[in-house]
Amino acid sequence: MSLRAELQALWRSSALRQALVLSLLFVGILVAAGFLAQNLLREELQDRVEDDLYLRLEFLAGQIDQLMEYDVEDENEKGGLDSDARADIRQLVRVPVSEVDDRVFIDAFRPDGGDVIGALPASAFDQQGLHSERFRLAPNEDRESWTVLSEDVTGGRIAVAHRGAATDEFLELLPGAFLYTGGAAVLLTLVAGTAFGLVARRRFHRISQSLDRLSEGDLTSRVGRLSGRDDLSDLARHIDATAERLDILLRQTRDLATSIAHDLKTPVTRLRARLENLSVELEDGRQAEEADKALAEIDRIILTFESLLQIARMDAGAHRGRFQDIRLADLVREIAEAYQPVIEDSGYRFQLDATPGSAMIRGEAGLLKRALANLIENALRHGGGGGTIRLFSRDKTIGLSDEGPGIAEAERQHVLEPFVRLDTSRTGEGVGLGLAFVQSVAKLHDASLYLSDTRQETPVGLTVTLGFNAASQNLTNL
Amino acid sequence: MRLLLLEDDVEIGQWVLDGLNREGHVTDWVKDGRDALAAAMGQTYDVVILDRMTPELDGLSVLKALRAARIATPVLFLTAMGDVEDRVEGLEAGGDDYLAKPFAFSELKARLGALGRRHAAQAGKVEDTLLTGAGISLDLLKRKCSRNGEDIDLNAKEFALMEALLRSKGRIQTRTMLLERVWDMNFDPTTSVVETHISRLRAKIEKPFGDTVIRTVRGAGYVIEG
Structure with missing residues (x-):
């Protein structure tokens, strides 16, 4: 410093x-x-x-x-x-x-x-x-x-x-006496104050560092014992006790998630196995078609279930330990290669803006890809059936814009919550987890998630931007 | 193939066992990790299938013990722990493939086939640089594709897709296997990424010749017959 x-x-x-x-x-x-x-x-x-x-x-x-x-x-x-x-x-x-x-x-x-x-x-x-x-x-x-x-x-x-x-x-002596003793006292107070300030700052620093780590999801972080027995060390003890409690709660929740995963996945696996047997035995025909539809439905349930578990684990700060260096432009290009034909076959124009600038971030490539795939699939579903879908990476941001009906500003925060669908008449595909998943991926990477209009003059489309190290970026109109 | 299955759920275990037997494999089924480790140490298998959350000893520990004992039998995880992190953990510990429950039996079948084959191929053989099948030849060094002597222009992903299918000639490649191998995507997209790319590939290698090279297997995947 x-x-x-x-x-x-x-x-x-x-x-x-x-x-x-x-x-x-x-x-x-x-x-x-x-x-x-x-x-x-x-x-x-x-x-x-x-x-x-x-x-x-x-x-x-x-x-x-x-x-x-x-x-x-x-x-x-x-x-x-x-x-x-x-x-x-x-x-x-x-x-x-x-x-x-x-x-x-x-x-x-x-x-x-x-x-x-x-x-x-x-x-x-x-x-x-x-x-x-x-x-x-x-x-x-x-x-x-x-x-x-x-x-x-x-x-x-x-x-x-x-x-x-x-x-x-005789009286003139008085102010002098007061001045000297007063000055000395003030000086001593300041020296003592600075010393206490330095010591306290060090202790506060330990507390705030620990709180920072806790808020990042590292629930094993503890302040530890602070020297002395005063309100600060009491505070540290309370924080540690709270963190301990949180850690236990979260571990219980995680264990719960894991046991739900186990307990629910086993019957779902059995169910899927029976359906698959049925489908194989029925050969072709109307009944086999029904069995295949049932299989597709169960696969959708499984997908939703997986996404929820994944969101829960990301929000608990899992994956951080496995972060690797990722070149954002490469990530965007790979996803573009996978999705370009799908987008074009669905009646949209596709545009890729990946500036060759080589912004690197630390992250989990699989999750980031999946987030981008979610955005594309969202755009295909709600993009209004036409116009341009643009995938971009610029500096430390990546994102996607479409020219569909977009989302009203007042509802933008709302759509980031799990299972929110703005158009309630839309009963088709999609599990309503897309943006919530993207939001969790963003949080995991300390990235900010922005929703904006694709064109501002005549508000049209939705642009979703993920900003890594977002503090330095101005992202309102990309 | 001779297989070892570690699965503590009786119903799923029975289903997998029946399916594998139908396929002509010889399968030993154990219900806890200690038995699995003892079996895998004592006998030779072509592929070991491990569940992760099992009594006595979990599947991951079984794998670690096997690898520590320098037993290189291919291991496929078949587990409810389907998170990205679990997957990476399983593969880093020395697992060869990872399939999350619930799963399609066709998926398991296809992956077992690939694993057993890969293991056999690794036994001292140099990898081919020229793949052929159904009149198509794929030159992996020159990155060139031709059919009946006629050059076909494929882009990078189409080439990779063709390579994956030709490498497992005669064996089904499932959508998820192709997603993992060609696009490095370990999740199931709700849109038809694989189907769309397959149809583009077909437009180049089948349409001009008026026949079928890549066969679609309902509810399973794609295959190029040898």
Whole structure:
């Protein structure tokens, strides 16, 4: 098998497809989980930041209250702060006031009517309560996102801020972690899927090969034991059990056919023997004629019987073991030699189209000849009494066409069944097995059987075509 | 001829036996395969007739045992197993002819005649290249046919038909024997293939001379009298 075909077969493997679907599902779940985890984590971190901010604010407010009390007692002034207090506060809010787990907190105080003491910009004091804001601490730095808590206290307003970037950085780790573990998981699933696919394909291949052989009529074919105990090996066991059962049934049927052959043939042989004795004893005359007619009838019964048995055996795949190389053109020519005088004496024109091309097939020459003879005899019987009967072989097809009434398209499938006669008034010769026999010969040779009009413009005649290796042929209008 | 018949059905066996005796043959009749093998090993027969589905030992095994023992007596199968495959199997195992039941006694008679004759002819004789009879001579090397010195133009199948009839001069050739020998067809066509070819052949070898060469035997076949 070529690499391309191997890959295509692998692509069709259900295990690999399952692996692909599962890994897609897995990626989906991973993305959703990551998203959820990130949000939950963000909220949790934010809560902690807020709690920290409130703690800091409370602490700072307490400190500043004390300072202010002292300041008021001392100076009894309102509004302004003396330089000592200012220094104390600056000490209190020096930058960075705190770094916890890489997180940066900054505190600042703005006395009523005064400038900000501490590192935060004035804008941080504009809004009371908890809010977020983007600003930069120094002119040469980038603007960053901050969470700011700002509350009024005696003599001014406090702001505590927490730099958002720290938590964001922490959060940024998450997608990366998910990406690596996810990617590795998907990769592993695919590798495992491909491996399972290959193994499963091999096992499926064994099963389908065995099924192919079974459908070809080789009922001795078995899948055998597949490694492992799973649904596939169960399936294989079931198939083998079914094949075993079929084999037994078919053998019983075949034995039945053989015993019918024996049990019926013996009395028919006796009957024929008595009739033949009678015919010989009667010498000539009317009674002898009757005896001969009876002999002819019994021979017809025997012929029908033989055809049925033959069809049964062909359908069971017998003969395959004896196939030989056959040149189709030769086969057609031999039959033409035998039948040309018969056809012409029956009032038809005969035409042989056997292109000298030497298409060879594997087959049973006797059965193929008999199939062609059946077609010719059918045409003689139903060919309308005139016109051309044409026997042909071209490439890997052989067939026969007549110019009789033909068969309506809707009934074509029907006539391939045994004992079907379209014209029920036709009580003459023929056992109604002709086309069914041809059909069985075709099946045995893996050939396709086509029925078509001989001329399409004014549907006339019947053309029967046997196509060997029929897949590559276009046979609708030969 | 001295014949051995293996047939387990009493009525058919009796019928065949009577018929063969009427024909002047001496026939030993056995009803199971073991007896058949013992008889065929112990005595000399001109032809052995074997049924295939027989008690103790089937006919095919009897034949195989005979051939393994280098006994070359011609064997004719007379059996209900009439399938193409059975036939090929029987012939490949060393059988000389195969006749499926139900059969016409005339058919059996004709085939036995051919077998016994063939066997006798094979005993050291070179095959003829010139066949003659009823004023007709058939040159097998030059593929030429003439009657009373006058050339007759025959096509390939007509020649083959003439050859088959002349080879068995004086003995009846049945329709099925001719179908097998001339057209290699091992089935019975429902149309008159043989009759039509015979009448075409007659038109060439009889009509211009105004007499009969090929005689039709009712219910049996055709014969050229010597």
